[in-house]
Amino acid sequence: MLTALALLLSAAVMAQGRSSKEVVDKIIGVVGDRIILYSDIQNAIKDAARYGEKLPPNANCMIFEQALLSKILALQAERDSIPLTDEEVEAQMDVKVRNLIMQYGSQAEVETLAGKTIYQLKDDQRPLIRENMLAEAMRKKVVSGVHITPTEVKAFFEKVPVDSLPFLESELEVGQISILPSASKDVDEYIYNEMLNYKKQIESGTTTFEALAKRVSEDPGSRERGGSYEINRSDKSTWDPVFLSTAFRLKAGEISQPVKSNRFGYFLIQQVSRRGDNAQIKMILRVPPVTDNELKEAHGRLDSVRAEIESNKISFKDAAYKYSDDENVKNYGPYVLDRDGSTYVNIDALDRDMVNTIKDMKVGDLSQPVNFTNDQGKKGVRLVYLKSRSEPHRLNLNDDYVKIADMALNQKRNEELDKWLEKKIPTFYILIDKQQADSCPSLSKYQTTENRGF
Template sequence: MNQLTQELLSCVNFNRIIKIMRIFCSILVAMLFFQNSQAQTRKVVADKIIGVVGDKIILQSDIKNSILDAQRQGQQVPENAECFVMEQALAQKALVLQAEKDSLVVSEEEIDGMLDNQVRQFIAMYGSKEALEQIAGRTVYQIKEDFRQNFRERRLAELMRNKIVSNIKITPTEVKEYFDKIPTDSLMFYESELEIGEIVMYPKASRDLELYAIEELNDYKQQVESGKAKFETLASLYTDDPGSKNTGGMYQINRTERQMDPTFISNAFRLREGQISPVFKTKFGYHIIQMVNRAGDDATVRHILRIPAITDTEVNTSVEKLDSVRSDLLANKYDFGAAVSKFSESEESKFTGGMKQCGQGSYCTIDQLDKDLVVALKGLNPGDISKPLVYTDERGKKGVRLIFLKTRTEPHRENLKDDYNKVADRALEIKKMETVDKWFKSKIPTFHLVIDPQFSSCNQLGIWMNSITKNQ
């Protein structure tokens, strides 16, 4: 198996190295989604088994549908796309076989989360749940069940690859050797990049203003139940949720969805069609929900969100608290990560040590930052911590934050002094690829293999074809 194969095999977690990997990751996702749904909407004139690895089979339709659907979505595919996708399929089956032998396990909860995320992406792609179901010829529930095994195999293959490379490390000497082999005119050019940390506090509304928001929602509920107003009209006028304001507060939800607020889901699925919930609270504010219609674990709802107003008094309280935190940081009473863990109220920061994430890591360019943050960075030098700054986040929620400028680079050609970690990451991934390549070379001869003669001219399948020839 050649090096390109290994790079593509790692596309789920290691796609920073070669740009083309992103393209073919999309092809594979398209294959997972459409290989069964297309079978529901068109008859296949002829299908056959074109590959076998152990007890795992690969169908002709799997390969063709993945390529056709990728093309329909505007993806660029090479002339030898069938060879490439076939190699991917063979490699995945081999990894899954070994994962099963090694007793690697993927939980149903993890698969459910992966399926939820994928369905959300397709809903975003096609505009609505109804459009998705029309194209697939299946309900969302059926789509998830159709592709459950595919997602399980994909995850098992990923776990097996991770196990193969789990002990691979890189030394500074190896990093330098890798860097020295890169032609000077091929070195990457970087725009100015920054590493930025935040400690965020969200001012709490006064109890009086919370009670006022609750009274408003109870009034809206009464208006709808008495027939004085339509729920969607009130949502369009008064909801504080920008994501549903233009649709009359409407959302398509699923009981098993992991990304939705659990309190919201719980309150929604207690309702009968047409019923309106009592006022309840989530981390976003106060809500009422109307159940529009429901089919099993799928439902269409409308909701109105009211976020209690934050006054200057509450904002100033948070400013004072963060000013005290800043003083302690400057006095070295604790480091920034410890302060994030102790004081930050941003959910994302708990998993990143407070460092903003942009793309594949913590290095951000100016155009990836919000305008308020760009303004706040003026005058800060690496190592500086800003005074408390009031801002509004992407959900429209008012907050106060300290900004820590960890590093700032100038536009430059890649070098080991400024970019050691990036170079080391690439060198480590190549070493991992070589390790996976060696694993395949040793394992492929141990698998029972069948590959249709139509792929005999595929250079990518050389090691697979040679193994079959030797075993004949």
């Protein structure tokens, strides 16, 4: 249930800029001191459809119930003092924002569709993300003691009518170990001097910051806006600390010296205005290009890593943690993930370079080092590991035992969660709009006030 809710909440990021225009809003549910809006449900339905989710006829009832459940779990998590740091919330929010940017093609497109900057979207969604994470932590606590046996898995599968068994597309598990080499000292110095020249041109009035950003900046998210961004001092997961400290040290209208970021490249920053921990800035990004020499050196390093893996001196996973330059490996592992966080993905989840790499590989193969370009436009070299690949087939116990076991375990956990809810619902103040309660009989069990709605 909460997996579906997480997807809908992620999709709801795009709905925030539209809700006031699309619906006449009103409160339709209350749990403790938290409210559920009519627009929350309607926009979640519309965005779920955009994500290709197959929704039942009573989708509004299902999503409303999920929203109630999320708030109950989150409030109980606060009662139980389940820990959740601001850093964890920010990290989860960054993942969702990156997914949106990947879906819509660029940060600029996301901001245009939403009618807000990424930072405004984050501010809107921060309480919702926190609630969702608390709810998930509480759910895990409730079902932590639930386990499944092979006998239960078999019994679960045999209860599913044969004509209801889904047909599964081909899925893959693909991992990578990537190296993103730095540019040579000479190239690095050349880009630095270029940035100094940009600064002189702007300060002399030869050109404007906006015109130069549109012409030379390599940041696709801001180039068409003349380098414009809104930033927050605490957003250290998106920006390097040196970038933030430089941006907030500037005075209005002042232009920085070139600022180097190992993750991105060189920045030229101009502060437009500042209010507390928020600032409006303009920036130009230049990425020092790597040459064939740096890529050749990275090939050599990965040849050595490949030899270690092939000789069983180290596992692929451990090698990824040890050698990969991909920052996501530390938090999410070396395998490509789908929206649910599963390592089983369809081929359309892979970038074009990776599709070309695996097309002739067999399961268990580890590629030779190959060149690629990442989402930020940086050139690198990587090893690609094809862990598994399934053929299209009907769900069955032999090929899909792990999937079926997960399904059976989830059902058992949901039953345990239902028992917990039956005990906990009476301890919360819950009020549901009468029209919603009448149209969704399944919501009646949540109502704890004397009159059945408002």
